[in-house]
Amino acid sequence: MKRSLLVAWMGLLILSACAPAVPVTGNENMPMQDAQVVTATPGSMTADNPEAAHMMEPITAPNVQSATETEGGQPLEFREENGVKVFELTTKAVQWPILDGVAVTAFTYNGTVPGPMIRVTEGDQVRIVVKNELPDPTTIHWHGVEVPNAMDGVPDVTQDPIQPGETFTYEFIAKPAGTFMYHSHFEGDVQVGAGLYAPFIIEPKEPEANPPAVDKTLMISEWLQRDGQTYAAMPMSGMEPNFFTINGKAFPATETITVKKGERVRLRLIAIGQFIHPMHLHGFSFQIVATDGHPVPEGARLTKDTVSLAPGERYDIEFVPTETGQWMLHCHILHHTTNDNVEPGGLMLMINVVE
Ligand SMILES: [Cu+2]
DSSP states (O other): OHHHHHHHHHHHHHHHHHSOOOBOOOOTTSOGGGOOBOOOOTTOOOOOSHHHHTTTSOOOOTTOEEOSOOOOSOBOOOEEETTEEEEEEEEEEEEEEEETTEEEEEEEETTBSSOOBEEEETTOEEEEEEEEOSSSOBOEEEETOOOOGGGSOOBTTTBOOBOTTOEEEEEEEOOSSEEEEEEEOSSHHHHTTTTOEEEEEEEOSSOOSSOOSEEEEEEEEEEEEETTEEEOOOSSTTOOOSEEEETTBOBTSSOOEEEETTOOEEEEEEEOSSSOEEEEESSSOEEEEEETTEEOOGGGOOEESEEEEOTTOEEEEEEOOOSOEEEEEEESSGGGGOBTTBSSOBSEEEEEEEO
């Protein structure tokens, strides 16, 4: 219902630029008496269509507290119950600091952006108990993981939405090995942009013979912060982002990665927002060793210094720094290296190569 209405409304935005406003004439999902005359023009923040309005409202919840943690994507503790690894997630809204003096209102897993990293071994039986403390329903999708259909987290298709105050339990065998993630699938355009995403790493059953010295997961997303309120950024007029974060932080608050010259670095790059980010490394070329969690055979690996991440994609890249110094990794859509239009900022981080 929402999607079809949105398509109709977006179509009308385009039409309204060159023709007088015409009434929406409904569709198979919408009773005719609900049809509305839409007069919004491109760039307008006003959505007359109430079904589209959820995208344009600020992220809010009653009594939002400041985050008690400052780092997102940290490994989540689990307990073992009869051979099952049991994880607990609580969805809740917090004020999340992305930069000195800038906090966004975020929907989170366990109070951080990204949510905590679930890191298990291929073949593990995992159970994830999700308590929803948001003011809105939610679900979790295990992006790229081969789960049973009933665990896929698509609201009204594979499960009922998890209502505020309710708990839902996901259970599946973790496979295959690789770089994955979990994220909301309920009003994903809003809830994912609001912070409901986290890494899900599955280690191979046979431990790696030669693991890298540094193995970091970097989740990239965008925010719109205006007049003290946070909105889910969209590729839509009036909703474009003005802050950009790696693991929930904008440069210079992004993590600096320190590595010794000659040691191998693996970066698991994950794009979870709604924009494309060509990530560029200074100083060294890298090899793409896995795409969307799946290993690239050695003879097929591309050597590059820039890789474009489309929404939902993951690239594992590896490189061996050969010169000491402070080397940048940054998005090459250079507007994305700003904080509210001020350079430098956003999608930049430092690789500090030492002797
Ligand atoms: Cu970018």
